[in-house]
Amino acid sequence: MTQPLSAFQHLPASLFTAAAVRELDQRALTDEQIPAFELMSRAGQAAFGCLLQRWPTAQFLTVLAGPGNNGGDAYVVAALAAIHGLDVNFYTLGDHGQLSEASTRAREMALAAGVEVKPWAGVLERDSDLLVDGLLGTGLNKAPAGELAELIEQINSHPAPVLALDIPTGLHADTGCALEPAVRADLTVTFVAMKQGLLTADGPDYCGDIAYACLDIRPAVLKSMAADVERIGYQVLAERHEGLAARRGNVHKGRYGHVLVVGGDEGMGGAAAMACEAAARSGSGLVSCATRGSHAQAILMRRPEVMVKPVVSGLELLPLLERASVLAVGPGLGQGSWGELLLQQVLQSDLPVVLDADALNLLASPGWRQAFGERQVIMTPHPGEAARLLDVDIRTVQNDRFAAARDLASRYSAVVVLKGCGSLIAHPDGRVALCSDGNAGMASGGMGDVLTGVLAALLAQGMDAWQAARWGVCLHSAAADRAAHENGLCGLLATDLMPWLRRLNNYITH
Numbered sequence: 357m358t359q360p361l362s363a364f365q366h367l368p369a370s371l372f373t374a375a376a377v378r379e380l381d382q383r384a385l386t387d388e389q390i391p392a393f394e395l396m397s398r399a400g401q402a403a404f405g406c407l408l409q410r411w412p413t414a415q416f417l418t419v420l421a422g423p424g425n426n427g428g429d430a431y432v433v434a435a436l437a438a439i440h441g442l443d444v445n446f447y448t449l450g451d452h453g454q455l456s457e458a459s460t461r462a463r464e465m466a467l468a469a470g471v472e473v474k475p476w477a478g479v480l481e482r483d484s485d486l487l488v489d490g491l492l493g494t495g496l497n498k499a500p501a502g503e504l505a506e507l508i509e510q511i512n513s514h515p516a517p518v519l520a521l522d523i524p525t526g527l528h529a530d531t532g533c534a535l536e537p538a539v540r541a542d543l544t545v546t547f548v549a550m551k552q553g554l555l556t557a558d559g560p561d562y563c564g565d566i567a568y569a570c571l572d573i574r575p576a577v578l579k580s581m582a583a584d585v586e587r588i589g590y591q592v593l594a595e596r597h598e599g600l601a602a603r604r605g606n607v608h609k610g611r612y613g614h615v616l617v618v619g620g621d622e623g624m625g626g627a628a629a630m631a632c633e634a635a636a637r638s639g640s641g642l643v644s645c646a647t648r649g650s651h652a653q654a655i656l657m658r659r660p661e662v663m664v665k666p667v668v669s670g671l672e673l674l675p676l677l678e679r680a681s682v683l684a685v686g687p688g689l690g691q692g693s694w695g696e697l698l699l700q701q702v703l704q705s706d707l708p709v710v711l712d713a714d715a716l717n718l719l720a721s722p723g724w725r726q727a728f729g730e731r732q733v734i735m736t737p738h739p740g741e742a743a744r745l746l747d748v749d750i751r752t753v754q755n756d757r758f759a760a761a762r763d764l765a766s767r768y769s770a771v772v773v774l775k776g777c778g779s780l781i782a783h784p785d786g787r788v789a790l791c792s793d794g795n796a797g798m799a800s801g802g803m804g805d806v807l808t809g810v811l812a813a814l815l816a817q818g819m820d821a822w823q824a825a826r827w828g829v830c831l832h833s834a835a836a837d838r839a840a841h842e843n844g845l846c847g848l849l850a851t852d853l854m855p856w857l858r859r860l861n862n863y864i865t866h
């Protein structure tokens with residue numbers, strides 16, 4: 357099983373593209389005068405240290421080296437392993453007659469340590485304890501093909517675990533997309549700076565666990581470049597007090613806002629019910645629900661604290677909109693005329709709003725698209741909804757989640773939460789945060805409805821859209837991690853999050 361992303365809390369908050377990491381490498385070379393071979397040696401040492409720590413009994417290593425500097429790192433690892441007394445099979449792929457100066461020195465180091473360097477001849481021996489992937493790193497520029505693809509297939513079907521140097525071969529450092537075939541690693545040791553693709557889309561599945569090695573580059577150099585993306589998680593934000601302020605004594609429920617959930621067409625009452633309960637559990641002073649009359653009793657039975665108002669037309673929504681301070685629109689809304697009429701009224705209001713599910717599907721229809729300007733709006737599409745909103749296919753969204761999230765935020769002038777593995781939060785001004793909490797158990801019905809309720813409750817308590825989306829996504833994902841901790845990922849239900857939402861929002865973490 358892959359680790360939940362929350363296992364990566366120790367990783368740095370700044371995430372970079374491959375181009376930015378190359379620029380950082382360059383600054384280390386020029387500003388700090390660290391020669392390229394020295395950096396490569398440090399990379400090899402860091403990786404070998406992780407190898408010994410994770411697999412202390414490994415004796416037979418197969419090290420695979422490509423023609424770029426990723427292969428150079430592999431030569432260093434092989435040299436250190438041989439010096440340490442391990443048995444090393446070393447295979448090269450591609451043209452090693454044109455190595456960089458640093459890689460040439462690393463190769464000499466390996467040869468001096470007694471490593472026998474051979475071109476790969478088509479077969480990986482089965483008796484290795486561990487495979488080291490130094491085939492391609494950030495230089496990947498197309499999907500692996502030919503003998504590289506063949507070797508990757510053999511690595512993935514080999515019984516031994518895999519240590520990837522910098523990034524698994526075939527994983528795109530900027531997008532997190534596996535350009536198949538790609539190496540599935542058990543541990544990835546990444547160098548200099550965190551690449552943004554390690555933590556979203558296919559990244560976590562292909563990296564396995566992730567260790568980060570800064571190679572002793574001074575923090576000042578690493579901080580000299582603005583991060584492309586900020587990694588956030590519940591723990592990080594809680595330590596920085598980015599959540600809700602402690603409640604004072606002399607307060608009343610009006611201080612904490614009034615969320616109106618709009619949704620729950622026939623057959624979809626549960627979605628509205630879960631959004632209501634999540635809003636109440638996340639601290640909204642009052643929660644109302646505008647829904648079909650047929651659900652009213654069931655919602656009241658589940659949560660008598662919610663004020664349920666049966667509505668049959670948009671006009672009946674008007675008095676409710678006057679009393680609400682924040683709207684949560686979409687869970688179970690449907691795309692029929694009932695949902696359309698309600699959404700029309702909602703779009704005419706200027707209240708802060710969370711738009712999810714069918715509200716997003718309707719908004720994607722011709723004639724409905726709009727930019728929200730100054731209104732506080734959070735849109736929470738999954739990749740399918742994002743594709744409809746952008747008028748592209750899902751593959752295009754998933755091929756570059758960062759670009760899709762930024763594009764949506766800018767087009768709709770709203771804070772956008774692009775859900776999925778490594779949820780992204782994009783601001784219309786171009787900032788993007790990536791939540792590294794959460795797990796695959798969240799791929800189940802109702803999780804989005806709960807998130808909508810959480811976000812609305814945070815807006816109701818005074819956060820702006822950006823603050824609410826950051827804290828809310830982390831709260832929701834961390835609650836899912838806590839809820840999954842005891843009983844596993846499979847079978848995790850959206851309502852399992854409720855007690856954890858309350859605890860974590862109150863900074864109670866156990």
Ligand SMILES: NC(=O)C1=CN([C@@H]2O[C@H](COP(=O)(O)OP(=O)(O)OC[C@H]3O[C@@H](n4cnc5c(N)ncnc54)[C@H](OP(=O)(O)O)[C@@H]3O)[C@@H](O)[C@H]2O)[C@@H](O)CC1
Nearest residue numbers: 381395396424425426492493494495496497498499500522
């Ligand atoms: N710079 C530094 O200071 C430090 C860098 N470090 C290390 O260097 C790594 C980056 O090195 P890099 O830039 O040389 O790229 P790398 O990933 O080795 O591969 C480039 C080669 O692969 C080829 N190629 C690409 N795609 C291909 C495909 N699908 N199928 C086949 N071939 C393909 C491409 O060929 P081309 O397309 O250019 O002909 C080129 O020859 C980085 O990840 C880290 O490990 C660390 O030591 C720390 C200090």
Ligand SMILES: [K+]
Nearest residue numbers: 489492523525
């Ligand atoms: K690699």
